[in-house]
Amino acid sequence: MHERYRKILNLLAGSLTKMDKLYGHVNEITVGALSQTEVGAVLPLAFQCVHSPDDEIVEAGYDFLISVMLRFDSAGLLGPYIDDLGKLAEEKDNSRRQLVLLILGSLKPKLPEKAIEYLKANLESTRNSNQETLVIAASLLQAARTDAPTVHRVLLVVSSRSDADLTSSVIRQLGLSRIRLPEAVNFISSNLNQEDEFLRASAVDAASRLDKDTRAQFSSQLNRIASDPKETQYVRQQAAEALKP
Numbered sequence: 001m002h003e004r005y006r007k008i009l010n011l012l013a014g015s016l017t018k019m020d021k022l023y024g025h026v027n028e029i030t031v032g033a034l035s036q037t038e039v040g041a042v043l044p045l046a047f048q049c050v051h052s053p054d055d056e057i058v059e060a061g062y063d064f065l066i067s068v069m070l071r072f073d074s075a076g077l078l079g080p081y082i083d084d085l086g087k088l089a090e091e092k093d094n095s096r097r098q099l100v101l102l103i104l105g106s107l108k109p110k111l112p113e114k115a116i117e118y119l120k121a122n123l124e125s126t127r128n129s130n131q132e133t134l135v136i137a138a139s140l141l142q143a144a145r146t147d148a149p150t151v152h153r154v155l156l157v158v159s160s161r162s163d164a165d166l167t168s169s170v171i172r173q174l175g176l177s178r179i180r181l182p183e184a185v186n187f188i189s190s191n192l193n194q195e196d197e198f199l200r201a202s203a204v205d206a207a208s209r210l211d212k213d214t215r216a217q218f219s220s221q222l223n224r225i226a227s228d229p230k231e232t233q234y235v236r237q238q239a240a241e242a243l244k245p
Contacts, residue, residue: 001026001034005045008060009052026060031067039068039077047084050096062096065103075107079114086118098132105139116143120150123157130166133157137166138173145177155187167191168202175206180214192221200225201235208242215242 004026031039042064049061068077078085088100101122104115119136122128128136137154144150158170171191174184191203204225207218215222225231226239 001031001038002041002045005042005049005060005064008057009045009048026063026067028067028070031064032071036073036077039071043068043077043081047081050088058096062099066099069103069106072108075110075112075115078103078107079112082112082114082118085115089118089122098129098135101132101135101139105135105143111139111143116140119143120153123153130161130163133161134166134169137170141170141173141177141179145179146181148181148183151179151181151184155183164196164198168199171199171202171206175209178210180210185210185214185217189218189221192218192225197231197235201232204235204239204242208238212245219243 034042046061046064046068049057050065052058052061065078068074071077082104085100085104088094089097089104091097094100101119105111105119107115119140123133123136123140137158140150140154154170158167161167171188174188188203188206191199192207194200194203204222207215207222222239222243226236226243228236231239
């Protein structure tokens with residue numbers, strides 16, 4: 001893999017197909033099979049690739065970074081490069097900014113504090129698209145699920161954007177992350193009363209994933225939804241399931 005990326009940096013455009021034939025593809029399986037030492041040797045070359053003026057070489061660099069991100073030891077491997085990822089996220093006109101934010105927010109088994117700080121620093125950025133905001137928000141909710149100030153900041157930003165798709169996805173993430181903080185519970189509760197059926201369905205989904213005691217706080221709302229013929233059958237069933245002890 002190291003030899004592959006060393007040669008990629010000296011390739012002419014359009015030559016990467018030959019590299020795939022010679023060295024095989026770069027993906028989750030091939031990179032997952034590498035030792036930490038082997039990955040560590042390739043990472044500096046991959047970061048050189050993402051700064052190349054050649055889009056094909058840039059893509060090859062990101063292919064490796066994504067494959068490393070998917071490993072269960074990615075926090076240790078990419079931890080030394082968090083500043084480099086942060087600089088990529090701050091680059092003007094970086095068309096892959098959302099991908100960089102995703103890498104920063106997906107390191108395993110535990111998101112490094114430095115990555116969390118970069119995500120927090122970008123949370124309120126006016127340059128964020130709704131999708132970029134979602135990537136940051138979901139990563140922070142997963143990593144800081146018991147941190148009330150962080151959850152507050154995320155929900156404040158999401159509410160200020162007034163985008164139904166973004167709000168719906170964040171509501172579902174509250175459930176996926178099993179967040180039981182009062183502000184998160186209130187956010188789910190308020191959306192159970194939403195006129196927008198899309199947001200209401202997301203709130204039911206989130207509520208259904210929480211523990212029994214927290215679900216009990218939504219019992220009257222879930223009862224109403226479970227018995228409302230205007231709701232879809234799936235949402236009614238999900239609400240009914242959430243009511244079970």
